[in-house]
Amino acid sequence: MNIYKQLSLFVAVILMMSCDNKQSLQEYYVDNQGNKEFVAMDVPTSLFANTEKLSVDQKKTLETVKKINILAIPKKQENQTKIDSEKNKITNILKDEKYHLLMKYGGGNSKMAIYYTGSDEAVDEIIVYGEDEMKGVGIARVLGNNMNPSDILELVRSFQKGDVNMDGLEGFTKMLSSDLM
Numbered sequence: 001m002n003i004y005k006q007l008s009l010f011v012a013v014i015l016m017m018s019c020d021n022k023q024s025l026q027e028y029y030v031d032n033q034g035n036k037e038f039v040a041m042d043v044p045t046s047l048f049a050n051t052e053k054l055s056v057d058q059k060k061t062l063e064t065v066k067k068i069n070i071l072a073i074p075k076k077q078e079n080q081t082k083i084d085s086e087k088n089k090i091t092n093i094l095k096d097e098k099y100h101l102l103m104k105y106g107g108g109n110s111k112m113a114i115y116y117t118g119s120d121e122a123v124d125e126i127i128v129y130g131e132d133e134m135k136g137v138g139i140a141r142v143l144g145n146n147m148n149p150s151d152i153l154e155l156v157r158s159f160q161k162g163d164v165n166m167d168g169l170e171g172f173t174k175m176l177s178s179d180l181m
Helices: 003-018 025-032 056-064 077-094 149-161 167-180
Strands: 039-044 065-074 100-107 110-118 123-132 136-147
Touching: 025 065, 025 077, 025 136, 056 065, 056 136, 056 149, 065 077, 077 123, 077 136, 123 149, 136 149
Parallel strands: none
Antiparallel strands: 039 065, 065 136, 100 110, 110 123, 123 136
Protein backbone atom coordinates (compact mmCIF):
# COMPACT_ATOMS: atom_id res chain seq x y z
CA MET A 1 0.00 0.00 0.00
CA ASN A 2 1.50 3.31 -0.99
CA ILE A 3 1.74 6.27 1.36
CA TYR A 4 -1.19 8.13 -0.25
CA LYS A 5 -3.56 5.21 0.25
CA GLN A 6 -2.40 4.80 3.85
CA LEU A 7 -2.85 8.51 4.50
CA SER A 8 -6.31 8.49 2.88
CA LEU A 9 -7.34 5.47 4.95
CA PHE A 10 -6.04 7.12 8.12
CA VAL A 11 -7.95 10.36 7.40
CA ALA A 12 -11.14 8.42 6.63
CA VAL A 13 -10.90 6.48 9.91
CA ILE A 14 -10.31 9.70 11.90
CA LEU A 15 -13.26 11.43 10.23
CA MET A 16 -15.59 8.50 10.94
CA MET A 17 -14.47 8.38 14.57
CA SER A 18 -14.97 12.11 15.04
CA CYS A 19 -18.44 12.24 13.49
CA ASP A 20 -21.22 12.69 15.99
CA ASN A 21 -24.12 10.43 15.10
CA LYS A 22 -26.54 12.27 17.37
CA GLN A 23 -29.33 13.95 15.48
CA SER A 24 -29.82 17.63 16.26
CA LEU A 25 -33.23 19.20 16.71
CA GLN A 26 -32.71 21.14 13.47
CA GLU A 27 -31.95 17.89 11.59
CA TYR A 28 -34.99 16.24 13.16
CA TYR A 29 -37.18 19.13 12.04
CA VAL A 30 -35.77 19.13 8.49
CA ASP A 31 -36.08 15.33 8.22
CA ASN A 32 -39.75 15.39 9.21
CA GLN A 33 -41.19 18.65 7.89
CA GLY A 34 -42.20 16.99 4.61
CA ASN A 35 -43.62 13.88 6.27
CA LYS A 36 -47.40 13.68 5.83
CA GLU A 37 -47.85 12.36 9.37
CA PHE A 38 -46.52 15.65 10.76
CA VAL A 39 -47.92 19.17 10.80
CA ALA A 40 -45.04 21.58 10.20
CA MET A 41 -45.17 25.37 10.31
CA ASP A 42 -42.60 28.15 10.17
CA VAL A 43 -44.09 31.28 11.70
CA PRO A 44 -42.25 34.59 11.22
CA THR A 45 -42.78 37.16 13.97
CA SER A 46 -44.05 39.55 11.32
CA LEU A 47 -47.39 37.72 11.61
CA PHE A 48 -47.92 39.20 15.06
CA ALA A 49 -50.16 42.21 14.55
CA ASN A 50 -51.05 45.27 16.63
CA THR A 51 -48.03 45.42 18.89
CA GLU A 52 -48.82 49.04 19.81
CA LYS A 53 -49.76 48.04 23.35
CA LEU A 54 -46.28 46.67 23.98
CA SER A 55 -43.71 48.72 25.84
CA VAL A 56 -40.48 49.77 24.11
CA ASP A 57 -38.64 46.99 25.97
CA GLN A 58 -41.23 44.39 24.95
CA LYS A 59 -40.94 45.48 21.31
CA LYS A 60 -37.14 45.10 21.55
CA THR A 61 -37.65 41.62 22.98
CA LEU A 62 -39.99 40.69 20.13
CA GLU A 63 -37.33 41.89 17.69
CA THR A 64 -34.86 39.33 19.12
CA VAL A 65 -37.25 36.54 18.05
CA LYS A 66 -36.75 35.72 14.37
CA LYS A 67 -39.25 32.91 13.81
CA ILE A 68 -41.03 29.99 15.37
CA ASN A 69 -40.81 26.46 13.96
CA ILE A 70 -43.60 24.08 14.93
CA LEU A 71 -43.64 20.35 14.30
CA ALA A 72 -46.44 18.15 15.61
CA ILE A 73 -47.92 14.70 15.14
CA PRO A 74 -51.66 14.81 15.71
CA LYS A 75 -53.04 11.78 17.54
CA LYS A 76 -54.96 9.29 15.42
CA GLN A 77 -56.01 5.75 16.23
CA GLU A 78 -53.55 4.24 13.79
CA ASN A 79 -50.41 6.21 14.69
CA GLN A 80 -49.72 5.50 18.38
CA THR A 81 -46.60 3.47 17.52
CA LYS A 82 -45.27 6.37 15.42
CA ILE A 83 -45.98 8.86 18.23
CA ASP A 84 -44.17 6.66 20.77
CA SER A 85 -41.19 6.37 18.42
CA GLU A 86 -41.05 10.14 17.88
CA LYS A 87 -41.32 10.82 21.62
CA ASN A 88 -38.23 8.66 22.13
CA LYS A 89 -36.32 10.42 19.35
CA ILE A 90 -37.15 13.89 20.70
CA THR A 91 -36.36 12.89 24.28
CA ASN A 92 -32.97 11.56 23.18
CA ILE A 93 -32.20 14.75 21.26
CA LEU A 94 -33.13 16.91 24.27
CA LYS A 95 -30.74 14.90 26.50
CA ASP A 96 -27.83 16.58 24.72
CA GLU A 97 -25.97 18.88 27.10
CA LYS A 98 -26.54 21.91 24.86
CA TYR A 99 -30.25 21.85 25.77
CA HIS A 100 -30.83 23.33 29.23
CA LEU A 101 -34.10 22.51 30.99
CA LEU A 102 -35.88 25.68 32.04
CA MET A 103 -39.06 24.14 33.43
CA LYS A 104 -41.38 21.15 33.28
CA TYR A 105 -45.02 21.02 34.09
CA GLY A 106 -48.11 18.99 33.44
CA GLY A 107 -50.49 16.55 34.93
CA GLY A 108 -52.90 13.87 33.98
CA ASN A 109 -52.54 13.04 30.30
CA SER A 110 -50.48 16.10 29.34
CA LYS A 111 -46.96 17.30 30.02
CA MET A 112 -44.74 20.04 28.73
CA ALA A 113 -41.08 20.94 29.06
CA ILE A 114 -39.26 24.12 28.09
CA TYR A 115 -35.58 24.07 27.17
CA TYR A 116 -33.16 26.65 25.84
CA THR A 117 -29.79 26.80 24.12
CA GLY A 118 -27.18 29.46 24.65
CA SER A 119 -26.36 31.16 27.93
CA ASP A 120 -28.65 32.45 30.67
CA GLU A 121 -28.16 36.01 29.42
CA ALA A 122 -28.22 35.33 25.67
CA VAL A 123 -30.59 32.57 24.61
CA ASP A 124 -30.47 31.59 20.93
CA GLU A 125 -33.30 29.07 20.93
CA ILE A 126 -36.23 28.22 23.19
CA ILE A 127 -37.73 24.77 22.77
CA VAL A 128 -41.23 23.91 23.95
CA TYR A 129 -41.94 20.18 23.89
CA GLY A 130 -45.39 18.86 24.69
CA GLU A 131 -47.17 15.54 24.85
CA ASP A 132 -50.87 14.90 25.23
CA GLU A 133 -52.37 11.41 25.14
CA MET A 134 -55.49 12.70 23.38
CA LYS A 135 -53.94 15.24 20.97
CA GLY A 136 -50.46 13.93 20.13
CA VAL A 137 -46.95 15.28 20.44
CA GLY A 138 -45.38 18.54 19.31
CA ILE A 139 -42.30 20.64 19.52
CA ALA A 140 -41.85 24.36 18.90
CA ARG A 141 -38.54 26.09 18.38
CA VAL A 142 -38.44 29.82 19.07
CA LEU A 143 -35.38 31.04 17.18
CA GLY A 144 -33.64 34.33 17.74
CA ASN A 145 -30.47 36.10 18.68
CA ASN A 146 -29.48 36.91 22.24
CA MET A 147 -32.97 36.47 23.65
CA ASN A 148 -33.24 37.14 27.36
CA PRO A 149 -35.32 34.47 29.17
CA SER A 150 -36.91 36.90 31.64
CA ASP A 151 -37.76 39.32 28.82
CA ILE A 152 -39.30 36.48 26.79
CA LEU A 153 -41.36 35.47 29.83
CA GLU A 154 -42.63 39.04 30.16
CA LEU A 155 -43.53 39.04 26.46
CA VAL A 156 -45.45 35.77 26.87
CA ARG A 157 -47.40 37.37 29.72
CA SER A 158 -48.32 40.21 27.33
CA PHE A 159 -49.60 37.64 24.83
CA GLN A 160 -51.69 36.04 27.57
CA LYS A 161 -53.16 39.41 28.60
CA GLY A 162 -54.11 40.10 25.00
CA ASP A 163 -51.65 42.98 24.51
CA VAL A 164 -50.63 41.46 21.19
CA ASN A 165 -53.21 40.77 18.52
CA MET A 166 -52.36 37.39 17.02
CA ASP A 167 -54.83 37.59 14.11
CA GLY A 168 -51.96 36.89 11.73
CA LEU A 169 -51.68 33.42 13.23
CA GLU A 170 -55.40 32.64 12.92
CA GLY A 171 -55.00 30.51 9.79
CA PHE A 172 -52.20 28.50 11.35
CA THR A 173 -54.03 27.87 14.59
CA LYS A 174 -57.19 26.79 12.75
CA MET A 175 -55.19 24.37 10.62
CA LEU A 176 -53.40 22.95 13.64
CA SER A 177 -56.52 22.60 15.77
CA SER A 178 -58.47 20.93 12.96
CA ASP A 179 -55.61 18.47 12.44
CA LEU A 180 -55.44 17.73 16.14
CA MET A 181 -59.14 16.92 16.43
